[in-house]
Amino acid sequence: MAEKQEILEGAMAVAHAVARCRPEVIAAYPITPQTHISEELSQIVADGELDAEFVKVESEFGAASVILGASATGVRTYTATSSQGLLLMSEVLWNIAGMRLPVVLACANRSISAPLSIWCDHQDAEAIRDCGIIQFYAEDNQEACDQHLIAYKVAEDRRVLLPVMVNLDGFLLTHVFEPTILPDQQLADRYLPPYEAVLKLDPANPATFGAFTEPDKCMEGRWMVHDACMRSLPVIEEASAEFEKVFGRPSGGLLEEYKSRDAETILIAKGSLCGTIKDVVDEMREEGTKVGLLRIKTYRPWPTEAVLKAVSGAKQIAVIERGASFGAGGVMTPEVKETLYDAGMQTPVSGFCVQLGGREVPPDGIREIVDRVASGEKQTAYEYFRLKTEILPELVPGA
Amino acid sequence: MSDKLLSLDKLSIGCVAPPGGSVANKTGAWRSMRPVYKHENCIGCRACELVCPEGCVFGNAKEKHFDFDPDYCKGCGMCAAECPVDDIEMVMEEK
Numbered sequence A: 001m002a003e004k005q006e007i008l009e010g011a012m013a014v015a016h017a018v019a020r021c022r023p024e025v026i027a028a029y030p031i032t033p034q035t036h037i038s039e040e041l042s043q044i045v046a047d048g049e050l051d052a053e054f055v056k057v058e059s060e061f062g063a064a065s066v067i068l069g070a071s072a073t074g075v076r077t078y079t080a081t082s083s084q085g086l087l088l089m090s091e092v093l094w095n096i097a098g099m100r101l102p103v104v105l106a107c108a109n110r111s112i113s114a115p116l117s118i119w120c121d122h123q124d125a126e127a128i129r130d131c132g133i134i135q136f137y138a139e140d141n142q143e144a145c146d147q148h149l150i151a152y153k154v155a156e157d158r159r160v161l162l163p164v165m166v167n168l169d170g171f172l173l174t175h176v177f178e179p180t181i182l183p184d185q186q187l188a189d190r191y192l193p194p195y196e197a198v199l200k201l202d203p204a205n206p207a208t209f210g211a212f213t214e215p216d217k218c219m220e221g222r223w224m225v226h227d228a229c230m231r232s233l234p235v236i237e238e239a240s241a242e243f244e245k246v247f248g249r250p251s252g253g254l255l256e257e258y259k260s261r262d263a264e265t266i267l268i269a270k271g272s273l274c275g276t277i278k279d280v281v282d283e284m285r286e287e288g289t290k291v292g293l294l295r296i297k298t299y300r301p302w303p304t305e306a307v308l309k310a311v312s313g314a315k316q317i318a319v320i321e322r323g324a325s326f327g328a329g330g331v332m333t334p335e336v337k338e339t340l341y342d343a344g345m346q347t348p349v350s351g352f353c354v355q356l357g358g359r360e361v362p363p364d365g366i367r368e369i370v371d372r373v374a375s376g377e378k379q380t381a382y383e384y385f386r387l388k389t390e391i392l393p394e395l396v397p398g399a
Numbered sequence B: 001m002s003d004k005l006l007s008l009d010k011l012s013i014g015c016v017a018p019p020g021g022s023v024a025n026k027t028g029a030w031r032s033m034r035p036v037y038k039h040e041n042c043i044g045c046r047a048c049e050l051v052c053p054e055g056c057v058f059g060n061a062k063e064k065h066f067d068f069d070p071d072y073c074k075g076c077g078m079c080a081a082e083c084p085v086d087d088i089e090m091v092m093e094e095k
């Protein structure tokens, strides 16, 4: 096997992994911390290493629109964005999902304004949670690369035909140099044969994608997006298993159970934060605390069955998030609660927003969460962990 | 490929439809106000026909007689607003 490890920046590694998937149309608009992905891809195309059309657009709305149109003509497409850029794309992304176009995109996760921040959290991706895009979350750069290949495999599967977004934490992954294996081109070609669309835009056979429907059909049209999402669950597992067979290393999948099989306290999280959590789990395990991590790799569709199986033995669960639903609670926390409730289980679940806008949660923060939930502390509301109340202004001016 | 496309009674993957959808989909039900073409002062200027965003005004300039197609009229009121001789009136749709 010709694959070897190289020390690569996350964004650049992703760009090269994407190039080996041979997308034919790429459109992107620069936004920190995504920029290095599209910059490098444009270089790869300019150097003649990838036979693709790189469309320079005026905005992320334009990027998503170009990709939509290109995908509808039956070619493999790619874009990448972050934060405000993803939100600007969102109107088009709902259309891409509804039109069942197997677009693959990356989101270099970054906070949403205001206040303005360029650093990582998951609110951008979570804001488009419900649009019918399959969402993967990477823990490290190798996984971010591999998930792109799996993304195309799943997106283009006729049981699915949906867009897939690979989430990689902005800066924490995109700008970090790690030893990474880029997929060998021959293996990538074997894993990903050329895309063949079922229906495509063709002047000889005119058709409208995502056409108008009356109330007698619209709900069924939307339900088909949900149905395809649910159908993707076994397809993601199959595509991940095939990835391992072809490339000789495991990657992808729905979730990772890390020392959680016999754990009394299970932490649930996604993204690069899981690296820190695993270190804390290791330390606390050595001290005799029965703690484990359930890492969500596929967040949409929500892998209900797999989550339930993974946490069914836990005495208490803490969901550690980089997101929030202002005016309600967490984002993933209620989903874990719903999963348990529907199965008739009453395991206490606590939710913690540990990071917004790049705030670091040190290992002692994770440890504190484990200690608190393990001691039986009952939570009444989603907690903004270690909120610095001392820097807050008068919350009701003039009161 | 037409069997894979959206038709009047069946959906398709991605809701992909053959041409002619805007004729098949009647938009008249979107209306809360409807125009009444009074046929009193019409000068045959064709303004109503030209501004109608639905292309659903028909008539004959020589005979100074125009009317709209209730199957597609959305009741936007542009024809009534543009008629230079107030020969079109918008009334509440009651049915």
Ligand code: SF4
Pocket: B034, B035, B051, B052, B053, B054, B055, B056, B057, B068, B069, B072, B073, B074, B075, B076, B077, B078, B079, B080
């Ligand atoms: S109300 Fe609007 S849609 Fe109806 S006929 Fe007049 S211009 Fe056309």
Ligand code: SF4
Pocket: B041, B042, B043, B044, B045, B046, B047, B048, B049, B064, B066, B082, B083, B084, B085, B086, B087, B088
């Ligand atoms: S706009 Fe008025 S005057 Fe002109 S053609 Fe129409 S109804 Fe007649």
